[in-house]
Amino acid sequence: MRFISALFAVLGIAALALMLAPQESLPATEWYSSTQCLDCHADVAAEWKSSHHAFAYENPEVRKLSNDFANQECIACHAPQPVLKFEAGERVLARQSERGLGVDCLACHAVTDGGVATNNRQANGDAPCHPRFVERMGSVQLCSSCHNQHKTVDQWRGAPDNLKGNNCLGCHMPQEFRQGGRSGSNHAFPASHDLVALQSAVSLDLKIEDGVVRTTLTNDGSGHNFPTDERSRAADLFVQYQVDGKLGEWQRLYRFRDPYRDETDLTNTQLPSGQSMSFDLRNDVQSVAVRLIYKTNPFMSDDDGVVVHSATLVIDE
Amino acid sequence: MSKYLALLIAVLAPSCSRQNEVTPITTLEKHSFDEVIEQHLTDASVWPEFGIERANEMIELFDMVELGGAIGQRAQRRVNRLGNNEIQHALLLIVETDKQNTALRRRAYTLLANRDWQSSNRFIPRLTLRLKYEKDWPSNIIIARALANVGSLAGLDAVQSILLNSSENEIDDLDLAKSLAAEFISEINSGHDDFKDNWQHLQLLSDNWDSVHTFQGVKTDFNQQYQDELWHLVAQFRSQPLRPVDDARFVFIRLEQQSMTVLAAAASDNNRYVRDHCLQTLTWMQASTQLAYDFALEESLEILGSDFYSSVRAIEYRGSLMAESQADFLWPFIENGNYEQRTAAADALLRCADYSVARIDALLIDQSFSPEAQCSLLLLRDELRGNEIVIPQISGLDQNELNRRLRWQQQRQVLAAD
Structure with missing residues (x-):
């Protein structure tokens, strides 16, 4: 009996050694x-x-x-x-x-x-x-x-x-x-489908400078164009004015995008890394609002896009 | 005692099964291949070197010829001094460069279509590529006509699309395009004026072109300059950006039959991308590449099949021939190949094998096939059984991948019915 126990102990140790052996x-x-x-x-x-x-x-x-x-x-x-x-x-x-x-x-x-x-x-x-x-x-x-x-x-x-x-x-x-x-x-690869990543890529500014209402988009957070990727992505900058107490329609100020090769009437309007683009806006209004909408395809409606940044400036209280 | 034995088995079993899970890596070789393309490009002719300004001057010259009179005659004498290569290059430069002026492009296409080029047909590949990028519908009909004049029916798809298009769509000059298309299909049907008859003739020509890439009306002259152009085209497969690669594939799959021999020869080039894209393009063309197989691939496929980089494409190509004779070449890959080879082999067998059901059943006992390979083998088994198709439910199989395999099965049935 002792012999059998000893045999099993040896076999067990051998089996464990086999399992634990380096791969x-x-x-x-x-x-x-x-x-x-x-x-x-x-x-x-x-x-x-x-x-x-x-x-x-x-x-x-x-x-x-x-x-x-x-x-x-x-x-x-x-x-x-x-x-x-x-x-x-x-x-x-x-x-x-x-x-x-x-x-x-x-x-x-x-x-x-x-x-x-x-x-x-x-x-x-x-x-x-x-x-x-x-x-x-x-x-x-x-x-x-x-x-x-x-x-x-x-x-x-x-x-x-x-x-x-x-x-x-x-x-x-x-x-x-x-x-x-x-x-x-992180293997989730945060990028254009991640709002935080988008928000950190660019900044949007809206202020009055020397009497001019100006909004500026700056690519101060990404090491490539905004939006990057030829063709498929677009970022639209919108403005909305309040006049006589009424809010107007959102109007598109600018589209940042590299067009498809066959869209021959368009040019590349991506914002390169480190660069800014400013737009002078109306100042004969009560308030101005701007917003930047990111679209994962250029045909997407405004409602389906993601609002990356927005800002409002009250001019005449 | 039995408790000890059970414990021992329990302890040993996992280590035994782990050993069985280990799959040996299938050895492939990194073969050395010749610089096939470079050898051909060394002495290959090239297009004249001039820019768009010179091209615009040339088209003005043609306009002056049409004015007639003394000016016309003088312009004609200058045109006569130009070589075909110069004229073709100028006209192609215009249509490739000028995106805004549709009228000018139509004029350039018309000059390409109306001139008798004799055997100067090296413009065929460049003009064929315009079918990918030209958005003006009447221009597409003129391209089709220019190509047909030199033995290429690559433009028939565009002609059919335009004739089938309902006028409800907002397309510029659709009526003009339709009328040009109707004229064209009459022209290639010996001037018959019965539209229905012309349409049926168009379908026949189109089917024939799709399957064997020949046009009985006019044979493309496979001259040296034309071949040089094809070697320049196949060299685009080396490109890092994909666009030139896709352009070359687009053109090759629309060229006449003998052009496939260039693809077949280049499939043994020392550049792995060239080998890959040559085999891929021939695969897309399916049975119409039999000439390429007979010309060069029958011998080189064995080496390509064991090449580290090209094996999967070579297997895939064999399947696309849809010939039962290929099945025995494929079998070793499905038995002993690596994961990718086995998938390619299963796909290829779906397209050509005529084995016993039992043989496929035996394969299916193995659970380690990819979802794509399982799908192909299940569809093949149904096909061999003569059963009605059961859509396989396989975890991890993308719908697009299922659809591709169902399409291959249908193609096989169509071929069998023929």
Whole structure:
């Protein structure tokens, strides 16, 4: 009986040793699907699921603008193969599988040998996915494969140094504290769908200067044009006057936008990083109100857009 | 005792199953390829180098010819001294550059359509691209006519759209466009004046062009200058911005049949993007690329299929041929390929395989296929069974991806019915 107990104890220890043995003893797993990441990285996955990267392939706006991806050139960035499979800054190509996951974990993190890349210099290489630090993960080169198709990275390169921030990541992957006290880069990628991010990108001013009522929009918070992205985005500045106690209609003062290539009657009116644009307004009124509305597509109605900033100035009390 | 045994099994089981989950990485090679495009571009002819001002001068010259008299004769003598390349480049520059002056563009298109270019047809690709960007509807009809004169029916889609368009839409000069279209379809039907007859003839021509890219009326001269132009076009696949890539794809899928041989040859270029987009473009053209396959791809596909960068596209292309003979090439990929290869192989098999249901059933026991691959295999199984199509309900499968596969299945049925 004692012998049997001893045998089981030895076997049990052997089994435990086998379970606890370093993963290096196993051949590297092929990381082929981002669903494999979810078990260990649920918190990051939850952030990513709320992002527009996760939504990239199924987003109805994208579907509409790409004619349901009949414009197949759009698929490459909306369901890409791993970016690290391509030279730095080169464009990506479309993948075949799990397109519904959009810009998924592997799109940014998978390396060609089946491993996983991270921007964390203290990465725990013993973790099952054997993460390793890859310099490109923290560089604009990683993002430019897709985001320079519409010139955002070129705009960043030409931005004033004080607005360049910590590459793209400084604004779009800020450090977050997650449950359990661990910190990490936010995988929700706050950008134009996030009101706080929009509000921090530009400031809107309304005041009287030398007797002139003037409103000024300044791109003092983003390291690229406002709105960035060729074609799809627009920001409209509106004004409303109060005369004889009556509020007038909102009137569009200006549209900030880079037009589609075939909109030949329009020019690029984006506001470059660090620059301002002022508009002189009427001063023969009781009050002036201005508001900036951001639209994720240029055909969107004013009501469907997001009010980023607004201001009111009482002139004649 | 049995308690100990159960405990031991419970302890050991997870580690055993973990071992089984480990999938070996399928080894692909990074093959070396030749600089196919560069070799062709070394001696390739190029367009003359002049700008829009010179182009505008040239079109004024044509206007003066029409004035007749002494001025007209003098202008005609100057026109006669111009080469076809110069004239074509000038007219194309105008239509590519001048966005505001519709009348001027129409005039340039008309000159392209009315002149007898003999075998000088290198303007075909550039003019075909105008079908993507030209918004003036009458101009689109003139483009279609200019192209048809040199053996390309790339403009027939535009002609059909205009004739089918109801006048309720607010389109500038729709009536003019319709009347030009009616004239054009009569012209290509030997001048018949019965609209219904001309319309049916148009449909036949269009179907034939879509499937085999040939026009029995006029054959495109596949001369050296025309080929040079195609090599310049295929070189656009190397571009970092996607727009030139998409322009080149747009043009290639509308060109006559022999142009596919350039795509087939360039599919073995040393630039991975070129290989990818050549195979992709041929895939979009489906069975009409049989010539490309016979010309160059039959041999190179084996290397492309094992190439680290091009394998998936090569698999996809095989499927697009919709030929049962391709299925055996695809089978190893679905059995031993990596995740992407298996998806591509499942998609390709849906388009061409004629295996036993049992063979597909055996594949479906494996749960590790992507949602897209599962969908293709389920649709293939239904197809092989001869069952009515059951729309697969697969978690994680995008609706657009389901629709693509249903479309492939329908194409297969149409092909079988033919």
